[in-house]
Amino acid sequence: MLSAKNLFQEILDDDESFRLFCSIAASGESQGGWENGRIAALVPADARELAPKIARHGADEDKHGRIFHALLRKRGLRPVPVPPETDYTMLLERHGIGLAHEKLRDDEPLSVRDVVTYLAHSRVTEQRASEQMRLLRRHFADHPDIGRAVRMISNDEDNHLAYCHEELLRLAYAGHGRAIQRALRECALAEIRVYRDVSLAVMDHMGRILGWPKAKSALFAAGIHAVYAYERLAGWRRMASLRMPERRDALGGPATTAPEFA
Template identity: 75%
Template sequence: MLSARSLFQEIVDDDSAYQLFCSIAASGEAQGGWENGRIAALVPESMRALAPRIARHGADEDKHGRIFNALLAKRGLEPLPVPPETDYTMLLERHGIGLAHEKLRRDEPLTEEDIVVYLSHSRVTEQRAADQMDMLVRYFGDHPEVGRAIRMISRDEDNHLAYCHEELLGLAAAGHGRTIHRVLRDSALAEIKVYRDVSLAVTAHMGRLLHWSPPKSAALAAGVRGVYAYERFGGWHRMIGLAMPERRGALDGPPVPAPAV
């Protein structure tokens, strides 16, 4: 029987598949760390109060990248180059999600609208991250090799999502509501396409590494397309709603150190 639990167990049990999985995750987290670090450095003067939280977000993402690399090192594995078709963050940028790297490399202050767009994009992508980590915690939170790391990353992703909700609600009250609504909608519809394409690419790579039969690979690809159909029909709405989180100030203070893995 195909299930998320059994599929991830296959990946964890196979060094080559595990190496690719951790390499993709580490690369994406490191990229997110760089992006948030640059945004924190370029926040406009009128929004400088946000800079420490954006920097904390970036520090968390950097930490997650180090955690995945540490999981590789624990098995004596090296990070692999990430196949371009599986590079979620790069493909998001190509679809206009996130601030352009060309802009972030300049030493010019961002605008208030840039920060509104950044937070709106983050609200969408952090929903995906939080959902995925919730699933992994449910199935592998007690796993002796990866459980501790998964639990920490999941807590961080929940904090990132809470921070996006809180900051966007404040910006909406300050008059940015129309921009936020537009960017959230456009970002969600683009993200679900990128997630589908990346999921299909990762499934194909894992199928080759794990020697899946053609029927199994076809069934998993059909499942990915089914998720996309559900999200395109209406599931994407979960990625754009805003509600004040129970935990306020989720990114205030220094980041929590990475656990030993």
């Protein structure tokens, strides 16, 4: 039976597929950590109150990258190079979503509009991350090898999503509502395309590693295309809506550590 649980169990049980999965995840998290760190350093003077929260976001992402590397070490595995077609973070940047790395490498302060762009991009991508980690938490929260990591990362992703909602609403009340709506719609529509392409690429690599028959690979590809069709029609709206979260000031404190992994 094809299911998300069976798929991930198959990836988890094989060293090579698990190595690729953790390598892709670690690379994306580490890249997110760098991006947030640079944004925190470049926040404009009239938005400096956001800098500690952005830095906390980046510290969480760095921690997640270390956790995935630690999971590899626990199995006696080393990371592998990430295939470019599976690099979600870099493909989003290539599609013009979020703040360009060229801008982040400069020392020029960002504008409030840049902050809106960053938060809209984060709100969309953290929705995806939160949903994915909740799926893994539902099936693997008690797993002896990865359960603790899944629970910790899932909680962090929920915090990141709550933070994005709250800060975007605050900026909307300050008069940036239309810019936020435009940025969220643009980001959401681009993200679902990139997510589809990355998912197809990852499944292609996993299929070759695990020796899937063509029929099985075709079923997974059909499922990915079906999800994209739904998201293109209406599902993207869940990524572009805003509501005040139950978790208020979710990134208001210091980042939690992960001594059991890192």
